[in-house]
Amino acid sequence: MANLVIASNNKAMRKLDRSVKNKVMDFFEKLSADDTAPGLHIEPLKVAADPRVRTGRVDLHYRAILFRVEDQFGDPTYIYMGTWPHDEANSLAERSTLRVNPINGALEGIIGELDGTADRKKRVVVPDPTGELDRALAKSTDTPPYLPSLGFTLADLTDKLGIDPAIAELAMEAPDEDAILHIAEKALEWEGSALLELVTGISIDEIRAKHGFTEAPIDPTLDEDQQILEALERPASKMQFAYIEDDEELRRVIESGDFGAWRTFLHPEQRTYAEKNQTGSFRLSGGAGTGKTVVAIHRARHLAKENPDARIILTTYNKTLALGLEADLRFLDPSVTIASKPGNPGIYVRGIDALAKAVLDQADDLGPASEAVLGAAYHFGHARTRSDVVWREVIDATDSGLDAKLATPTFLENEYVAVVLANKVTTLEQYAKVPRPGRGVRLSRPQRMAVWKLIEGYRRHSRMDGTLSFPEVLAVAAEHLRLRNEADRGCIADHVIVDEAQDLHATHWALLRALVVEGPNDLFIAEDSHQRIYGQPVVLGRLGIKIVGRSRRLTLNYRTTAQNLHFAVGILSGAEYKDLEQGEESTTEYRSARLGPNPRLVECSSQTKEIETVAAQIQQWIDDGIEPETIAVLTRGLDERGRFVRALGERGIDARALEDNQPSSGHVQVLTMHRAKGMEFSRVILAGVDDAHVPSAATMRTVPEEEQPEALLRERSLLYVAASRARDELVVTWSGKKSALLGS
Numbered sequence: 001m002a003n004l005v006i007a008s009n010n011k012a013m014r015k016l017d018r019s020v021k022n023k024v025m026d027f028f029e030k031l032s033a034d035d036t037a038p039g040l041h042i043e044p045l046k047v048a049a050d051p052r053v054r055t056g057r058v059d060l061h062y063r064a065i066l067f068r069v070e071d072q073f074g075d076p077t078y079i080y081m082g083t084w085p086h087d088e089a090n091s092l093a094e095r096s097t098l099r100v101n102p103i104n105g106a107l108e109g110i111i112g113e114l115d116g117t118a119d120r121k122k123r124v125v126v127p128d129p130t131g132e133l134d135r136a137l138a139k140s141t142d143t144p145p146y147l148p149s150l151g152f153t154l155a156d157l158t159d160k161l162g163i164d165p166a167i168a169e170l171a172m173e174a175p176d177e178d179a180i181l182h183i184a185e186k187a188l189e190w191e192g193s194a195l196l197e198l199v200t201g202i203s204i205d206e207i208r209a210k211h212g213f214t215e216a217p218i219d220p221t222l223d224e225d226q227q228i229l230e231a232l233e234r235p236a237s238k239m240q241f242a243y244i245e246d247d248e249e250l251r252r253v254i255e256s257g258d259f260g261a262w263r264t265f266l267h268p269e270q271r272t273y274a275e276k277n278q279t280g281s282f283r284l285s286g287g288a289g290t291g292k293t294v295v296a297i298h299r300a301r302h303l304a305k306e307n308p309d310a311r312i313i314l315t316t317y318n319k320t321l322a323l324g325l326e327a328d329l330r331f332l333d334p335s336v337t338i339a340s341k342p343g344n345p346g347i348y349v350r351g352i353d354a355l356a357k358a359v360l361d362q363a364d365d366l367g368p369a370s371e372a373v374l375g376a377a378y379h380f381g382h383a384r385t386r387s388d389v390v391w392r393e394v395i396d397a398t399d400s401g402l403d404a405k406l407a408t409p410t411f412l413e414n415e416y417v418a419v420v421l422a423n424k425v426t427t428l429e430q431y432a433k434v435p436r437p438g439r440g441v442r443l444s445r446p447q448r449m450a451v452w453k454l455i456e457g458y459r460r461h462s463r464m465d466g467t468l469s470f471p472e473v474l475a476v477a478a479e480h481l482r483l484r485n486e487a488d489r490g491c492i493a494d495h496v497i498v499d500e501a502q503d504l505h506a507t508h509w510a511l512l513r514a515l516v517v518e519g520p521n522d523l524f525i526a527e528d529s530h531q532r533i534y535g536q537p538v539v540l541g542r543l544g545i546k547i548v549g550r551s552r553r554l555t556l557n558y559r560t561t562a563q564n565l566h567f568a569v570g571i572l573s574g575a576e577y578k579d580l581e582q583g584e585e586s587t588t589e590y591r592s593a594r595l596g597p598n599p600r601l602v603e604c605s606s607q608t609k610e611i612e613t614v615a616a617q618i619q620q621w622i623d624d625g626i627e628p629e630t631i632a633v634l635t636r637g638l639d640e641r642g643r644f645v646r647a648l649g650e651r652g653i654d655a656r657a658l659e660d661n662q663p664s665s666g667h668v669q670v671l672t673m674h675r676a677k678g679m680e681f682s683r684v685i686l687a688g689v690d691d692a693h694v695p696s697a698a699t700m701r702t703v704p705e706e707e708q709p710e711a712l713l714r715e716r717s718l719l720y721v722a723a724s725r726a727r728d729e730l731v732v733t734w735s736g737k738k739s740a741l742l743g744s
């Protein structure tokens, strides 16, 4: 039996067609069973830079490049680097090397080049067909180099981080971030990541810690193969190499290619947050596309592996996002136990409203909880209150005396959730005294009385209908669990992991807190305050969730290009954001290691011209071979969504609206910016980004003046969410006046 390790830089694998991939699979199966099997033709080369390099026969035309390493008992491990056409494979193999970085212990597999300075430089400079790097570096004559201006020296890069001297030299000469990015893109995974960290100006020690370079050096007196095997265990090596446990795992890695890389090759920081034990609730923030969801999924699986009896809840803002989480979890590990009920061993995955409903469905007696939250032991069925409609009816039917700007469904619903339900207020006396931190509008005593009159009307209405609103379900479920815990009947979960947490309001948090007892690994919270597009900000400390000292941030974007990221982050500039612990949320460290075209901003003279522009762009992508389902048109509202679906259809483009349904293949997706939360597409068009729709004038009209800044922040965030969905190309179109959120 041979151990198999696969390397991530499998550009060669991406180009292989299906039949060859199947043969690679067969090759692996045979190799892991018996590496001496004659059909494999595992052969050393006559002349090779590295004596460990081997090629193996995939079929008549293709050969795999591998490194063979032996443990102290002589048992082999094969490190698979990729598959190439026969002659190319042999020529590349001769010049391929595997080595342990002497400074940081990371394993480095380099294909097709000798490990000399000239070659490494060539590697970065030569594959520069557009000449962009040359141009970027050429600026150096009149601009002082960037990294030295931040106080870094060549020795910092080479002797403290272990960056290849040739790459380090180039980086030290680079005049600006842009040039360093070009270098990072072509360096090894860990090198690229470290170079991007350097650009942000953080200390060398921090970069070392982030990449796990603080572990003791690998003993240089060990046999070289032993050193390599030890290096494979280092966090930075795991960005490029992974052991393959079985054939099924191998098939998934090969078939999913780049799209499945998140399953196998985690960044050292991501791995730490997925696996490290925490002494209490932990908050992981990070920009769009930094892998917060990936970490949440890995963490759920890790905890389940550690203890198969653990009751784990993985939840998120809504049902569609939860379906995505469950699909990804199954893709990560088909053997993982998915629990059908909260409280069962395994991982229960639901949107937070469905989770609350499941808690109610399982409860024996909801009387006490209902009384504590709503003031009476209601009898409610499964129907949900249509809050908007009921508020409107109650406002129209009640002579409350409340000013018209406050007597709106939006204001009342927010007040009801953030103040009344959050504090379990059931009487006017309580409401008159309850603190209302974070609510934009101050209320005088008469105004509070008027609001309470409407709230009573609302509750009466729901009681008569036998309905509860979604936030009421949450509040009652949370109270039920709290009472259960108080009566020593225990919590229903051991670990709770929540994604998209920035959008949760006070009653969501009450439920999350009540699900799990305070202690090690209780709550794991993934969030990005810049992406808060619903409700009002909350402060975790006030909701009984103590994070202090246990919050970290991911900054490396895996989704999009540096160009798209720069544009998306630009949308946030000038606005102030607070995280869930009231800290300042900044974007300065966000970065991406991938390059692409600049986003295209297209002003159109009319709506018809805009639709023609969008249709022409989509047609061009489809003609270029882009799969239609990886193209998305995002609109601010439902009306424009409908308009684009129809108009694109009339122009011969099969476009479908995406709502509660999951995306299906064969057609372009048209969806609202809200629906796009948590999703990603290869090509994205943000359509209708004019000053009437973004920010939405209709939405802003429903918000009282004091809450306008908050509402505008949400609109800004929404555009940021939308712009950060594009993996490769982003186009923004509008007709009429451009949205002010796009800047000048």
Ligand SMILES: Nc1ncnc2c1ncn2[C@@H]1O[C@H](COP(=O)(O)OP(=O)(O)OP(=O)(O)O)[C@@H](O)[C@H]1O
Pocket: 259, 261, 262, 263, 265, 266, 267, 270, 286, 287, 288, 289, 290, 291, 292, 293, 294, 295, 528, 531, 557, 558, 559, 677, 678, 679, 680, 724
């Ligand atoms: N270690 C990794 N290797 C390869 N791809 C990764 C890695 N981590 C994340 N990704 C990819 O980056 C993209 C963004 O990841 P993910 O959705 O987890 O980010 P996020 O921070 O939750 O984003 P958002 O906040 O925008 O929803 C996904 O396509 C994911 O597969």
